[in-house]
Amino acid sequence: MTSTAYALADSWTMTRRELARWGRQPAAVVVNLVFPVMLLLMFGYLIGGGRGVSGDYLGYLLPGMLALSMAFGLEGTMIAVTQDMNKGVVDRFRSMPMADGAVLVGRSAADMLQSVLGLVVLLGVAAALGWRTDAGPGAFLGAVGLLLLLRFAMLWIGIHLALVAGKPEMVQAVQILVWPFGFLSTVFAVPESMPGWLATVARWNPISHTAAAVRDLFGVPGAESGHAGAAVLWPLALLAVFFPLAVRRFARLSR
Amino acid sequence: MSDAAITVEEARKTYRGARGSGTAALDGLDLTVARSTVHAVLGPNGAGKTTLVRVLSTLLRPDSGRVVVAGHDVVREAYQVRLRIGLLGQHAALDEELGGRQNLELFGRLHHLGARRARARADELLERFGLSGTGAKAVAKYSGGMRRRLDLAASLITEPEVLFLDEPTTGLDPRGRAEVWDAVRSLVGGGTTVLLTTQYLEEADQLADRVSMVDSGRVVADGTVDQLKTATGGDRIDVVLRDAGQLETVAGLLPAPRDAVTVDADRRLLSAPVSDRMAALTAVVQALREAGVEAEDVALRRPTLDEVFLHLTGRDERVKEAA
Numbered sequence: 001m002t003s004t005a006y007a008l009a010d011s012w013t014m015t016r017r018e019l020a021r022w023g024r025q026p027a028a029v030v031v032n033l034v035f036p037v038m039l040l041l042m043f044g045y046l047i048g049g050g051r052g053v054s055g056d057y058l059g060y061l062l063p064g065m066l067a068l069s070m071a072f073g074l075e076g077t078m079i080a081v082t083q084d085m086n087k088g089v090v091d092r093f094r095s096m097p098m099a100d101g102a103v104l105v106g107r108s109a110a111d112m113l114q115s116v117l118g119l120v121v122l123l124g125v126a127a128a129l130g131w132r133t134d135a136g137p138g139a140f141l142g143a144v145g146l147l148l149l150l151r152f153a154m155l156w157i158g159i160h161l162a163l164v165a166g167k168p169e170m171v172q173a174v175q176i177l178v179w180p181f182g183f184l185s186t187v188f189a190v191p192e193s194m195p196g197w198l199a200t201v202a203r204w205n206p207i208s209h210t211a212a213a214v215r216d217l218f219g220v221p222g223a224e225s226g227h228a229g230a231a232v233l234w235p236l237a238l239l240a241v242f243f244p245l246a247v248r249r250f251a252r253l254s255r
Numbered sequence: 256m257s258d259a260a261i262t263v264e265e266a267r268k269t270y271r272g273a274r275g276s277g278t279a280a281l282d283g284l285d286l287t288v289a290r291s292t293v294h295a296v297l298g299p300n301g302a303g304k305t306t307l308v309r310v311l312s313t314l315l316r317p318d319s320g321r322v323v324v325a326g327h328d329v330v331r332e333a334y335q336v337r338l339r340i341g342l343l344g345q346h347a348a349l350d351e352e353l354g355g356r357q358n359l360e361l362f363g364r365l366h367h368l369g370a371r372r373a374r375a376r377a378d379e380l381l382e383r384f385g386l387s388g389t390g391a392k393a394v395a396k397y398s399g400g401m402r403r404r405l406d407l408a409a410s411l412i413t414e415p416e417v418l419f420l421d422e423p424t425t426g427l428d429p430r431g432r433a434e435v436w437d438a439v440r441s442l443v444g445g446g447t448t449v450l451l452t453t454q455y456l457e458e459a460d461q462l463a464d465r466v467s468m469v470d471s472g473r474v475v476a477d478g479t480v481d482q483l484k485t486a487t488g489g490d491r492i493d494v495v496l497r498d499a500g501q502l503e504t505v506a507g508l509l510p511a512p513r514d515a516v517t518v519d520a521d522r523r524l525l526s527a528p529v530s531d532r533m534a535a536l537t538a539v540v541q542a543l544r545e546a547g548v549e550a551e552d553v554a555l556r557r558p559t560l561d562e563v564f565l566h567l568t569g570r571d572e573r574v575k576e577a578a
Contacts, residue, residue: 092348
């Protein structure tokens with residue numbers, strides 16, 4: 001085999017490791033999938049109706065929840081990498097003749113698979129609640145692509161934070177901080193309903209851009225257009241920073 | 256190719272702290288380990304043992320010096336080294352959520368054995384380490400001894416030329432320790448070179464052909480267990496008194512410089528290195544009789560590795576103060 005073939009084989013082995021862990025802990029997987037559904041139901045029905053949203057709230061909320069669940073994926077990635085680092089199992093991987101990046105590639109592949117599953121579940125639940133979209137296949141796939149791009153950026157932030165901080169206490173801090181970060185957005189309410197400075201922050205939030213772009217692609221009535229560019233550029237900018245940082249950090253574990 | 260499985264020359268490694276301060280974990284360490292031998296690296300916490308293992312197993316780059324394992328440089332030919340080594344770290348390097356067999360298959364695949372051989376190898380190793388019955392159970396539910404054995408099995412997937420064991424029995428109960436010792440002994444016949452670090456002198460005594468004593472990132476002594484014991488001044492004489500009040504008096508009577516004599520007040524025990532066994536025994540008995548001191552016991556014995564270590568690192572003083 002060539003070194004590229006080895007790298008692919010090793011990455012696939014590492015991905016399968018994660019899948020085997022799902023098989024061992026189906027309850028944890030289900031909780032992860034159900035959590036965004038719970039948020040959707042809570043905000044859609046229990047708290048009910050976003051401020052300043054006219055018309056169908058589920059139609060407005062769903063793209064936001066999809067984007068939010070992608071952003072919250074940062075936690076899951078960070079927890080998994082932190083656990084590995086603290087268990088010594090990464091030391092074994094690094095002392096083996098395997099491809100250097102396979103540990104990180106396997107992690108990101110598995111997390112992306114879980115995110116696809118998460119999107120399917122959220123969309124399925126929404127459909128069961130009566131949600132429909134006019135989006136054609138192209139627009140629909142474009143929306144899914146933007147969501148996964150956001151998830152991919154968050155994934156590398158998660159890996160980087162885990163490699164830098166690497167302690168369970170830091171995971172807790174991040175688990176708390178993702179909430180204001182997630183909520184200071186246009187996921188639940190339109191920015192016009194917020195005080196000026198808050199609206200500015202919410203508009204700048206990358207989650208908001210992805211959510212708005214998805215609303216537009218799904219054909220939600222009254223959706224603002226023109227967010228697609230930012231929904232691509234924000235994640236790419238985050239990746240441009242955190243991907244090399246994380247890779248460098250991983251390579252420097254030997255320093 | 257030389258006969259050495261491991262060669263370390265002048266290895267230095269400093270961990271950089273905040274504001275540029277640094278701790279030298281390896282401070283010009285030299286080490287040679289012959290092929291197919293068990294070599295123990297003995298030293299207290301913080302002596303640099305784990306850093307040494309991490310450098311040898313390519314996890315950490317030395318700042319300077321030359322480190323060669325199984326014929327390959329750990330910095331320039333890390334991949335070649337990794338093909339030839341097994342590592343048992345201080346913390347179990349296993350996926351706790353997966354089963355024992357799943358873990359071994361995972362590591363087998365990462366060694367590019369292919370699916371079928373990885374499975375066969377996993378079965379073989381489970382059998383060999385007495386884990387066949389528990390291969391399906393999640394590692395998180397294993398006992399400490401079982402986990403250590405599985406960890407050891409995982410480091411033997413490809414029958415490595417050189418195996419590193421970093422404090423393999425720390426935290427295990429006596430039974431778990433015996434299990435691991437048996438497993439290590441069974442490896443040696445197969446031609447594997449084993450480097451193990453330990454804080455337990457008994458462990459080095461039990462398993463190792465040669466011992467390197469490490470302190471503050473340097474090797475302070477190197478040799479067979481017997482050589483090291485002889486280097487301390489050979490045999491020792493132990494005197495147990497009836498009356499603890501006479502310990503200081505008797506310390507001055509023993510045929511050794513006062514600062515080489517250790518005093519254990521709780522056990523009313525004095526211990527001193529001696530060069531001529533019989534002459535020393537006669538002299539001590541005579542001196543005790545002349546001083547009118549009643550001794551419960553007077554005996555000659557070989558030094559323990561503890562004493563060798565304390566002697567070589569000049570820590571006798573501290574022990575006396577603590578006693």
